[in-house]
Amino acid sequence: MVLPMPVLPSARRSALRRRLLAWWDAGHRELPWRFPTGEADPYRVWISEVMLQQTQVAAVVPYYLRFLERFPTLEALAEASEDEVLARWSGLGYYARGRRLRAAAREMLARHGGVPRSREALAALPGFGPYTAGAVASIAFGLEEPCVDGNVARVLARLGCVEGAPEAPATRARLWALAAELVRGPRPGELNQALMDLGATVCGKAAPRCARCPVAPCCAARARGRERELPPARARRAPRRLEVACAVVVQGGRLLLERRPPGGLFGGLWELPGAEVAPGATAPAALAEALALRGLRVRVGKELARVERVLTHRRLALTAFRGSVARLPPPGGQLRLAAPEELPALALSAATRALVEALPASGRPAARRRIREEE
């Protein structure tokens, strides 16, 4: 990396390093992808880092365990189908991560025979940006490479009293330069993880717990009483509204699903065949029309369930209507029928899973059998 001139006096730099590593040694969090010093498994470190992109630790842990159970090695992941990978990613969000993970696994084996051991080679792989390349290089391979995520950016902005929006290029460059200086020396992986843990558990966004902070004496923002103001919150646009109508078509006790196109929102996932409803349009009519255009002639009945979800950039509303078809298109393509017991293992978004679970018993695939059993 090209770095600006040093910004940390060397005495201050060693004090920070010493305090951070001592704090780490005094009791860091135990997490399933963390190993004793020098015993890191690069494959596991990589999987965890990708899952942790924009996702909090507590949310990741169960998905990580489930994923490693199915794909314990790089080879297992490289041999899996995209559908299998997405199934184990189902509910975690940002599904492009799962697709890129599989693509990178295949490329790693083809070109490097394993997880490559340099920042440059890592950064060239799908799903690796500056953060993940630095994290894997330092944690898995002990290389002196910086990584700046949201937590580290906040910690460093306070430590160095760095003004300006963290996402602005000039601020980013300063924070990365700080991180690069700080990581130089023994135990780079643990130094980086200590910075991240500090941001997650002590140097919080709204209420930094400076009394418990190992580097509070070195903190420039605290010295100026500005630790609560830095870094400035970033402006966000209001989520746009997305109204979707979908059809509950049951055939032989199985539910009709359609695969979304790769890329874009929920790319590659299965969902109830549906359509966006434009503002002012009538949902059942819009649904029937859109499905007919895709070769699926559905008679749309009454509403069965509705769920709403707020994503970062969308306010998503899904409404399910009973649907009946005279004849299904030939199998293959993007349609499939799924039995109720298959649903837990399918690649569905959290919203679609919630919608299916919200269906009244009369609308669900198992309904007919259950009614007969009661007779």
Add this chain to the structure above:
DNA sequence: AACACGGGGTA
């Protein structure tokens, strides 16, 4: 530089 891309935790 701005936007798309999920879902859940926290105050």
Add this chain to the structure above:
DNA sequence: TACCCAGTGTT
């Protein structure tokens, strides 16, 4: 509700 989270890729 608002903000953010172990970010990356596209336009």
